[in-house]
């Protein structure tokens with residue numbers, strides 16, 4: 001595993017963003033152009049060789065690196081980048097509507113964290129972020 005310092009992180013971010021802006025994730029109606037497949041393979045190779053990649057954002061497909069700010073759902077399966085992350089208020093609403101799917105222990109843990117966030121001067125509209 002290679003060490004990712006801030007400079008390399010910035011370069012990787014720029015490379016990923018550039019690849020994605022070229023249409024690495026093409027939509028079904030546009031088909032899979034050869035250059036698109038080549039770009040997708042290049043991204044896959046980068047991801048495979050960088051163990052410090054957490055995964056793709058489930059909201060926008062941005063690549064999330066270890067150490068980035070992001071959102072991880074309570075089941076640990078889904079990841080969101082900082083831009084797509086839910087706010088504290090949105091997650092609270094999911095729990096209140098019983099849409100969250102977690103058990104009571106998860107719920108109690110969230111309520112404790114939510115209350116602590118508000119008590120510390122946080123707002124419901126703050127993104128619920130953690131270091132990935």
Ligand SMILES: [Zn+2]
Pocket residue numbers: 057058059060061062080081082083084085
């Ligand atoms: Zn995203």
